[in-house]
Amino acid sequence: MYQYDQYDQTIVDERVAQFRDQVRRRLSDELSEEEFRPLRLQNGLYLQRHAYMLRVAIPYGNLRSTQLRMLGQIAREHDRNYGHFSTRTNIQYNWIKLEDTPDILAKLATVEMHAIQTSGNCIRNITADQFAGVAPDEIVDPRPYCEILRQWSTFHPEFAWLPRKFKIAVCGSREDRAAVLIHDIGIFLSKNPQGEVVARVLAGGGLGRTPIIGSVIREDLPWQHLLSYCEAVLRVYNRYGRRDNIYKARIKILVKALGAEKFAAEVEAEWAHLKDNATTITEQELARVAAFFVAPAYQKLPDTDTSYENHLLEEKAFARWVQRNVRPHKVAGYASVTLSLKPGISSPPGDATAEQMEAAADLADAYSFGEIRVSHEQNLILADVRKQDLHALWLRAKALNFATANIGLLTDIIACPGGDFCSLANAKSIPIAQGIQARFDNLDFVYDLGDLSLNISGCINSCGHHHVGNIGVLGVDKDGEEWYQVSLGGEQGNQAKLARVMGPSFKAEEMPDVVSKLIEIFVEQRVDGENFIDTYQRIGMAPFKERVYASRQPALA
Amino acid sequence: MPQIIKHRDIIQDDWIVVRAAEDGSLPAVDAIPAGRVLLPFSYWKAHSAALRAARPAAELGVWLEPDAEPAELVEDFAAISLIAVDFPVFRDGRGYSIARLLRDRYHWTGELRAIGDVLRDQLLYLSRCGFDAFAVRADKNIHDALKAFSEFTVLYQAAQDEPNPLFRRRAAAAAV
Numbered sequence: 001m002y003q004y005d006q007y008d009q010t011i012v013d014e015r016v017a018q019f020r021d022q023v024r025r026r027l028s029d030e031l032s033e034e035e036f037r038p039l040r041l042q043n044g045l046y047l048q049r050h051a052y053m054l055r056v057a058i059p060y061g062n063l064r065s066t067q068l069r070m071l072g073q074i075a076r077e078h079d080r081n082y083g084h085f086s087t088r089t090n091i092q093y094n095w096i097k098l099e100d101t102p103d104i105l106a107k108l109a110t111v112e113m114h115a116i117q118t119s120g121n122c123i124r125n126i127t128a129d130q131f132a133g134v135a136p137d138e139i140v141d142p143r144p145y146c147e148i149l150r151q152w153s154t155f156h157p158e159f160a161w162l163p164r165k166f167k168i169a170v171c172g173s174r175e176d177r178a179a180v181l182i183h184d185i186g187i188f189l190s191k192n193p194q195g196e197v198v199a200r201v202l203a204g205g206g207l208g209r210t211p212i213i214g215s216v217i218r219e220d221l222p223w224q225h226l227l228s229y230c231e232a233v234l235r236v237y238n239r240y241g242r243r244d245n246i247y248k249a250r251i252k253i254l255v256k257a258l259g260a261e262k263f264a265a266e267v268e269a270e271w272a273h274l275k276d277n278a279t280t281i282t283e284q285e286l287a288r289v290a291a292f293f294v295a296p297a298y299q300k301l302p303d304t305d306t307s308y309e310n311h312l313l314e315e316k317a318f319a320r321w322v323q324r325n326v327r328p329h330k331v332a333g334y335a336s337v338t339l340s341l342k343p344g345i346s347s348p349p350g351d352a353t354a355e356q357m358e359a360a361a362d363l364a365d366a367y368s369f370g371e372i373r374v375s376h377e378q379n380l381i382l383a384d385v386r387k388q389d390l391h392a393l394w395l396r397a398k399a400l401n402f403a404t405a406n407i408g409l410l411t412d413i414i415a416c417p418g419g420d421f422c423s424l425a426n427a428k429s430i431p432i433a434q435g436i437q438a439r440f441d442n443l444d445f446v447y448d449l450g451d452l453s454l455n456i457s458g459c460i461n462s463c464g465h466h467h468v469g470n471i472g473v474l475g476v477d478k479d480g481e482e483w484y485q486v487s488l489g490g491e492q493g494n495q496a497k498l499a500r501v502m503g504p505s506f507k508a509e510e511m512p513d514v515v516s517k518l519i520e521i522f523v524e525q526r527v528d529g530e531n532f533i534d535t536y537q538r539i540g541m542a543p544f545k546e547r548v549y550a551s552r553q554p555a556l557a
Numbered sequence: 558m559p560q561i562i563k564h565r566d567i568i569q570d571d572w573i574v575v576r577a578a579e580d581g582s583l584p585a586v587d588a589i590p591a592g593r594v595l596l597p598f599s600y601w602k603a604h605s606a607a608l609r610a611a612r613p614a615a616e617l618g619v620w621l622e623p624d625a626e627p628a629e630l631v632e633d634f635a636a637i638s639l640i641a642v643d644f645p646v647f648r649d650g651r652g653y654s655i656a657r658l659l660r661d662r663y664h665w666t667g668e669l670r671a672i673g674d675v676l677r678d679q680l681l682y683l684s685r686c687g688f689d690a691f692a693v694r695a696d697k698n699i700h701d702a703l704k705a706f707s708e709f710t711v712l713y714q715a716a717q718d719e720p721n722p723l724f725r726r727r728a729a730a731a732a733v
Contacts, residue, residue, distance in 0.1 A: 007723055010711045018708045022678065030701070031678075038648055039678055121648070151713045151723065157685035158657055158716070161650025227722075238654045273662055278715045278722060285724035 001062050001371055002147045002292040004112045011154065012109045015116060019043050020102035027099070042160065044090075044118030045101055048423050052096040055118040056108060060128040060146040060170070061089035061374040065361035068372055070111045072357030078104050083357070084417055085341060085350045087465055088167070089127050089374040090118055094421050116154055121162045123153035123234070127169045129177045130375035133293060134383045136330045140172035140189035140197050144290040145226060148281060152227045159234045163241035164249035166234070167206075179376055181205050181496040182468060184251045185233060186214045187226070197223040203233055203263065204255030207462035211498045212252040215260030217267060223286070225271075227279045232271035236263070296369040296384060301333025305388040318394055320447060321405040326390060335387050339363075339380040339402040342412045344437040346401060348430040349415040350378030359400045367393050376465075377414055379407065404443075410452045410519070411437050414465050418458030418475060419482065425458030427475025427482035432456055432511050439512035440519075449519065452532040453492070468492045470533045471518060472499040473511070484511055488518070488544060489536050502545050510552075517547045560699055562680070563668070563690040565706050567699055570692070572618060572639060574672060575600070586611060595620050595641055595672075598630065605633060614638050620672060623651035631663045640665060642688075644673035653686045660687035660717045680705035687717035 004012075019039075026036040040046075044055035056071065063071075071091055075083045078100050079093040086092055096104070108114055117124055126149050128142045129135065149168060153159075159166070171178040172189040180186035186202035199221040205214025221229055237251045255263045312319045327336045339360060342349050352360070360380055364372045367389050368382035375381055380402070385393060397403035406412045413436065416422065418429025433456055440446050455469030459476075466472035472487040483505040490499030506514055521544050522532050536544070561570040572593045577583050583600050586607045595618040601608065608617060618639030619630060630640070640659060642652040652671065659665040670690035671683050680691055680702060693699045715722040721729075 005727070007711045007727065011709065011713070014709050014711070021708075030698075035647070035676060035678070121650075148724075154713055155682075155709070156714055157682035157712075158653045159650070160682055161648050161653065161679075163650075235654050235657075239651055243649065243651075278720055278725060282724065282728065284728050288724075288727075 001064055002059075002143075002289065008151075009109075009112070012112070012114045012116070015043075015114060016102060016105045016109050019105055023098060023102055038120055038161075040098075040101075042117055042120035042122055043101070043105070044115035045096070045098070046119060046423070048094065048421050049419075050421070051094065052098055052101070053421065054093045054096045054101060054104065054115060055086070056091050056093070056113060056115045057118050057125045058089050058091060058113075058374050059150050060126055060132070060143060061130055061376075062143065063372045063374065064111075065364045065370045065372065067111045067113055068357050068361040068364070070107060070113070072354040072361070074104055074107060075357065076354040081355075082351050082353045084348070085352065085374050085378045085380070087376050087378060087414060087416070087463055088118075088125055089130075089376055090125055091374075092417065094417065119165070120160075121164050121166075122160050123156060123162075123166045123168065126150055126153070127167070127178055127183075127376060129171050129173055130373045130381050131177060131327065131336055131383065132172065132373075133295070134329050134331075134334075134336050135173050135175075135177075136328050137174040138172055138330070139174065139191055141290075141293055142170040142172040142178075142187075142189055143293045144286060145172075145187075145189060145223065146170050147289050147292070148285065149226065149230070152230075152279070156234075158231075159238060162234070162238055163243045164246070164251075166237075166251065168230070176492075176494045176496075177375075179465070179468070179492050179496070181213050181494075182207055182211075182465075182492070183214060185230060189223070192220060199223060199226060201229065201233075203267075204252040204260065206250050206252045207465060207467045208250065209247050209460045210250075210252065210256075211462070211467040212256060213496055213498065214252075215255060215263075217255075217260060217264035224281050225275060227281060228274040228277055229267075229271055231279065232267045232274055235270055236266045240266075295331070298331045298334060298384070299386070301386060301388070303332040303387075305333070305386075308387045308390055311391040317405070318391060320443075321394055321403055322390065324405045324409065324447070325403070325407045329384070331384075333387055335385055335390060337368075337382045337385050337390070337393060337397075338375070338407045339382065339397055340404040340406055340412065341379050341402075342406060342437070343401045343404045344411060344441060345434045348417075349413050349433050352380070356400055356402070359396075360402070363393060363396060363400075377407075377412065379412070406443070406446060408451045408453070409446050410440055410449055410454055410515075411446055413437065413454050413456060414469065415456040416458050416463035418456070418464075422458060424461055425475060426460075426477035427458050427484065428508070429456045429458040429464060429475060432473060432475075432484060432508060435508070435512045436515050439516060449522070450529065450531050453490075454515070455490070465492070466490070467498050468496055469499060470536065471515065476505055478505070482508060484508065486514060486518075486548075488541060489533070491533055500541060502541065503549060514548055517551075518544050521547050559692070559695070561670070561690055561692045562699060562703060565703065567703065574620065574641075574692075592616065593639075594618065595639060595670075598622065598625050601633070601637075602629070605636065609636050621652075621655060623649050623655070625655065627655050627658050627663060630659075634663075634665060634667075637667075639668045639670060641670040641672045641692075644671060644675055644679075647674040647676050647679050653682065656683070656687040657717065677702040677705045681708060685712070685714075685716040685718050
């Protein structure tokens with residue numbers, strides 16, 4: 001993992017001092033709330049329903065165990081003993097006092113962490129594949145490029161006051177696990193026939209009120225030009241993106257208005273002036289940063305292990321966990337493990353207690369070279385576990401409520417914090433997730449359903465990625481009441497598709513029944529072990545819609 | 558006389574900013590106040606011949622709105638001695654790109670001033686983008702605003718104040 005040098009450390013230390021002074025000036029009224037608001041947002045501090053929410057950056061989802069312990073300590077000392085991992089692979093604390101934030105940031109700085117640009121109309125935390133560096137299908141490890149982008153975007157003087165927020169995702173594998181197609185800039189790294197790293201750059205993807213899949217604006221961009229090319233994209237957006245309407249201010253609206261080709265031409269014209277300037281990445285810098293991401297000291301191991309194989313045969317629950325929560329690793333004898341933060345009704349999706357964070361840090365130290373990743377599906381990953389350790393790890397994970405064998409299944413629900421916390425939300429998310437999880441608490445049944453994504457957003461800002469869920473749930477407000485609109489057919493990944501709304505929305509208490517009916521149709525119509533999305537694409541919306549609305553009381557329609 | 562920050566010092570400033578009246582009207586050329594005047598770009602475009610004939614470059618400046626195209630001003634650089642960019646609200650970031658273009662692409666070397674909703678917490682980035690003068694909003698403490706420039710001693714990016722990004726400076730430091 002990347003480690004700060006004295007320069008990186010000085011920057012976060014000076015940020016703490018700067019923010020401490022900004023808070024002081026706010027408390028003494030030297031700064032009005034209107035003036036302070038974007039300053040605190042650019043430090044991840046939102047004013048929510050009950051208290052301030054602080055969003056801490058987890059750059060491209062990578063954490064050291066010491067950092068995760070500090071996140072646990074902050075949850076204990078400054079919050080109500082838990083934190084929420086978000087779909088941008090950050091962590092959010094829900095019960096923060098404004099006066100505490102400078103001290104929290106100072107604590108974070110001691111472990112090379114910060115909350116810089118985790119909100120506001122600026123370049124946000126850069127996200128990547130949670131299996132970067134270990135995935136068998138990886139072509140290029142995205143992490144060094146993400147770190148170089150992180151440094152470039154941190155306090156970029158020209159792009160701190162964009163029309164709207166700006167999110168970048170990077171993927172270097174064949175399968176897109178970073179939701180690249182729904183980002184403001186999406187970068188696919190690969191190699192050209194000469195073996196040089198090149199980028200396919202997409203722009204204008206995003207969810208929200210107007211969900212749009214990103215368009216390719218550049219092929220075969222040599223890696224040296226990633227920063228200057230992004231500067232060209234950002235400059236075009238900064239100058240010409242709409243600022244008159246918050247709902248039309250994302251880059252996707254500009255790309256759509258101009259057309260991807262015209263937008264790409266504008267960027268190309270701008271880039272012609274910037275290409276080869278001092279911002280061009282050097283071999284030396286790439287080598288310096290890449291050295292932090294060299295493979296850890298893997299042992300030479302046989303690809304499998306007798307005791308592991310025996311446990312697989314003897315313990316069905318373990319075998320099932322391996323099936324769902326363990327992935328192949330590029331190194332023989334190793335595997336990557338996902339610790340589920342979706343245990344069902346015992347805890348909201350993506351939440352972890354201070355004790356769980358500390359325990360996950362211990363597991364990382366014991367089994368995975370002291371490193372943890374956060375996925376955009378809101379789970380934690382131990383990327384480098386020896387197969388011979390999987391059973392022991394599973395036993396410990398079970399005791400910690402981390403071993404629900406549901407990764408990629410119906411109950412691995414992506415959900416935003418929703419109306420329980422978020423002041424933007426129209427409706428609650430967590431009780432909907434928990435109602436569905438309670439309905440589908442039979443793991444055998446859920447397991448047999450196979451891959452199925454159910455994503456819940458409490459409002460059209462779409463933090464819960466409902467547009468790209470096989471089943472998407474969106475909280476809407478109707479005359480002050482919370483209703484839920486259900487959509488079907490969304491997908492993330494290389495073939496990302498936007499879901500279609502099924503029909504009129506539902507009350508919260510109807511939602512478990514609605515999902516049950518969707519699942520009934522799927523089970524009835526499923527052929528040859530299809531996944532839900534395959535069945536949906538084969539039979540279309542109509543059978544699902546008929547079943548769901550057929551028995552509905554007219555009064556609710 | 559009002560004060561501004563210029564080259565990180567507080568100085569007296571005698572430029573008169575000419576803005577349109579509520580009804581959008583602007584004075585005729587011969588009714589523009591005497592002395593150094595900072596004029597809206599649209600006004601300049603409409604009257605530049607008359608203005609040049611009436612006044613030396615030292616008394617003429619042009620201010621740009623955030624949606625202005627700075628390329629359109631390049632041919633007039635010799636006729637003016639000040640360019641300003643207006644920030645109708647401090648959250649409007651277009652002026653930062655305008656500044657970089659004026660400095661980097663069009664090589665304006667004269668004073669580049671931020672006017673309008675100009676506040677302490679934006680000054681560092683503004684200066685990094687090429688502004689060297691700041692008409693801090695009148696109700697704010699201009700001495701306090703000066704502190705903005707010393708909040709950070711390390712900066713990652715190349716910008717107008719720093720020809721090399723940190724990674725090139727790191728490499729240079731390591732080579733010594």
